[in-house]
Amino acid sequence: MHFNVYLDDATGQRLNAVARNAGESRNALIRKAVSEWLARQAQPQWPEAVMAFQGMPDMPPFEAGRAALRAPVDDPLA
Numbered sequence: 001m002h003f004n005v006y007l008d009d010a011t012g013q014r015l016n017a018v019a020r021n022a023g024e025s026r027n028a029l030i031r032k033a034v035s036e037w038l039a040r041q042a043q044p045q046w047p048e049a050v051m052a053f054q055g056m057p058d059m060p061p062f063e064a065g066r067a068a069l070r071a072p073v074d075d076p077l078a
Helices: 009-022 026-041 062-068
Strands: none
Touching: 009 026
8 A cells, every 4th residue: 555645854854864774764664653653552542650550568459448438329419
C-alpha cells in the first residue's frame, strides 16, 4: 500500500539525518514508527509503572474496606 506523507522542512531534515545515521531509508524508519505507534494503541494506555504497581506493604488492600460500604439503593439520588 502506498501513501504520501508531507512533513515540514525541519522534520524532514531530522528524518534524513536519523536515517543516514541509522543506515536505513526514510521509508523504513516511517514504517517502523507507524508500526510501533499502532502496537501501542492496541495496548492498555496505563504507563508500565502503574501496571506493575503491587500496592504498598503498610496499606490494607482496597477490597478490605468493602464490608464497611453501605448497600446500594434503587434510587441513585436517595
